[in-house]
Amino acid sequence: MAQKTYASVTVDVNEEGYFTDPSQWTKEIAVEIAKEEGITLTDQHFAIIEFLRNRHNNGEALSIRSINHSGVLDVKTFYQLFPGAPLKKATKIAGIPKPASCV
Amino acid sequence: MEQKNPIKKVNIICAKGAIEDVYATLVMGNGAVMEGIETNIFFTFFGLDAIIKKRMDKLHTGVVGNPALRLPGGMRMPTLLGVVPGMEAFTSWMMKGQMEKLDIPPVSEFLDLITAGGGKIYACKLAMDMFKFKEEDLSEHVSGILTVGEFYEHAGGEGSQIIFT
Numbered sequence: 001m002a003q004k005t006y007a008s009v010t011v012d013v014n015e016e017g018y019f020t021d022p023s024q025w026t027k028e029i030a031v032e033i034a035k036e037e038g039i040t041l042t043d044q045h046f047a048i049i050e051f052l053r054n055r056h057n058n059g060e061a062l063s064i065r066s067i068n069h070s071g072v073l074d075v076k077t078f079y080q081l082f083p084g085a086p087l088k089k090a091t092k093i094a095g096i097p098k099p100a101s102c103v
Numbered sequence: 104m105e106q107k108n109p110i111k112k113v114n115i116i117c118a119k120g121a122i123e124d125v126y127a128t129l130v131m132g133n134g135a136v137m138e139g140i141e142t143n144i145f146f147t148f149f150g151l152d153a154i155i156k157k158r159m160d161k162l163h164t165g166v167v168g169n170p171a172l173r174l175p176g177g178m179r180m181p182t183l184l185g186v187v188p189g190m191e192a193f194t195s196w197m198m199k200g201q202m203e204k205l206d207i208p209p210v211s212e213f214l215d216l217i218t219a220g221g222g223k224i225y226a227c228k229l230a231m232d233m234f235k236f237k238e239e240d241l242s243e244h245v246s247g248i249l250t251v252g253e254f255y256e257h258a259g260g261e262g263s264q265i266i267f268t
Binding site: 061063064065066068074075076079083084085086087088101102103 | 130133134137138139205206207208212215216219220221
């Protein structure tokens, strides 16, 4: 298992850089991962990250559709906040596994 | 897994209008958008139903001449059963229910997701003329009506792929 150091904390990640233990995550760490992805986190980013983490902790699957039903923001804004591959980037920054969903 | 020559753009053609044909297109298209791949989807012939406002959320799956179709429980569905009135509607309803459980949205909502991520939807000019559809019959997701030549122009570029579902 690989390890990475963010904000002077060493965390366990898989070969793609996703957290293997979401409990090691902190907001300070999220800021550092986001920097690697070229993103500066805002309150809006943190709101959706919290939604993603809650959903993961409740054992619910993540899909792009679930973002629209989050009540936090719509999919269009989500794509703007995490340009490129939003669900992959957002889950990486949120310290949870990469979604295994096709939708 | 990092590839040397990643796919940068996909151009998907959908020429059929059954649930499974349209969803194959939509899942691949939306998946590409989610990966940050530039995406164009071109609907032609019966595939146009997926972008015709009045029809897009009422697609059916074929129950006659579909040897892979099975009854709940796994038994093959006899072709003759397919001609029973209401069988096609019932089967289509079942399919949609199963998809909803997997968080696969109805066609119009799926197109919302694809276009929200920057995916582009196009209608085929020839098929529009053939089926006598007008621009106002199309859903608001459609960016334009293209000739085949224009489609190829849109499909150009390095790392671009054309997929016929």
